Amino acid sequence: MAPVGYRTLAEQVAGSIRRAIAEGRIPPSARLLEFALARELGVSRAPIREALGLLEREGLVVKEPNRGARVVELTEETVREVASLRALLEAFAASLAAKRLTSPEMAEFEDIMARMHDAGRRGDSARVVELDYEFHAAICRASGHRTLFETWSAMSGKIRLYLSTTNLMYRDLNAIVRGHLDIVAALRARHPKRAAQAIQDHLGERLDARAALIAGANLRRQRSDTFRESRRARRLAVARLSATRTPRGATPR
Amino acid sequence: MAPVGYRTLAEQVAGSIRRAIAEGRIPPSARLLEFALARELGVSRAPIREALGLLEREGLVVKEPNRGARVVELTEETVREVASLRALLEAFAASLAAKRLTSPEMAEFEDIMARMHDAGRRGDSARVVELDYEFHAAICRASGHRTLFETWSAMSGKIRLYLSTTNLMYRDLNAIVRGHLDIVAALRARHPKRAAQAIQDHLGERLDARAALIAGANLRRQRSDTFRESRRARRLAVARLSATRTPRGATPR
DNA sequence: AAAAAGTCGATTGTCGACAATCACCCTCCG
């Protein structure tokens, strides 16, 4: 009995690697060796290759010809760059959304905000950050500008994984929630300019703090063995990947 | 003796397919069958798969699980969306570039403009369009914002191929050249706001005309057989791909 | 006759093996 939403082995593999990166079991700039991953996950190299391609499309790894794939290294500068672009794109998205927003979409925002409010009260920062991401994605989707949404997603995916691991102070949580309320108010009022401004304020005020946080947390993951990378150390760099798959294609070995 | 800048078979295959799409030998929304492509190009399916992955990253094809790859269909709406995003990103890029532009970079702009002026005088519209693209890419690069440049490239790549095939009127060519001169002037004056404004004017005024042009030209490529796609017609859909490769890996067979 | 179920072919997904390439290390020569 295969798990529900499942499609191909490659996608499951991509999921495993994605999770391993998010949870820090595979540090930034670590090499991702096809054979090692294949052995670890009990599949052949073909789906691994496919999965690395998918992850590259998401911006989580980079591949160099004849030299394999590495986990991207997220520098503070990159985080800042992404943040500045997000502000630009989301402000545009918000002004578009304010013009054409429908009731069900508005309801979605209200729903997200309600859940975010709850999570904020509980001090569940991981959940707040997750809902924050969802909220911003919803705005880009509500813009009705497909290319904008796709571009935004491709760019944000790179840092999404790392977001959930950054812990925030309690008062920061409330600040986030309040900032979103301003945006929702502007959207409800169908006021494009105010919506764009609210988004920019929201992202701008916390840009610096967050950039330092994410990049810092990310740097801290790096271990010396992935820097040096003598031939021996490399073999240790492949972390254990909990693979809860149900192979069906070929004999599970 | 392998060709110079060459790296992997997959990259050559990607190049062949890319060219075939640009030249209209493979129409929009046509299926790209791995086996047919492999036979056509004289390689196995592995590099074909890899190449299709690369092309998907470029936004030229889309893949659906268990259903293979298709050439993306470029609707007028999509072209408009890309144009509006380009305006947004490039205006931002221009304002950044105006602040930090160095002399060698400025010289590059002058050089591109000189060549564009020449091409305009000769009425070589394909060359003008190409240099136009190069100019805008240079602006994004000169912004010093790596993520911005990458995002812009990923988005623009989708329509780049089709640009060269759109023919422009002679007076349009001069309009393009003049528009660029305004931008260069603003950059030379290190005036961020004016540079951003110049870019937006430049892109905005010709947005409608161009969107219709590109999407129209693109639609005209579609042939009925790729729409119907009866089992028989499919086999005809794979166009001849001129493969000037020099296999080295396995026996050239 | 319409809906449901079964069959079949075409196409992608996955596998294991081999070949080519690259980085590293060692030797040799200046």
Added chain:
DNA sequence: CGGAGGGTGATTGTCGACAATCGACTTTTT
């Protein structure tokens, strides 16, 4: 003692074959 050149192992690139899946067609059932 330092740099050029060659050898060696690890790792990616490519291949051909098989299995699983999907869509279309055919058959059966109500």
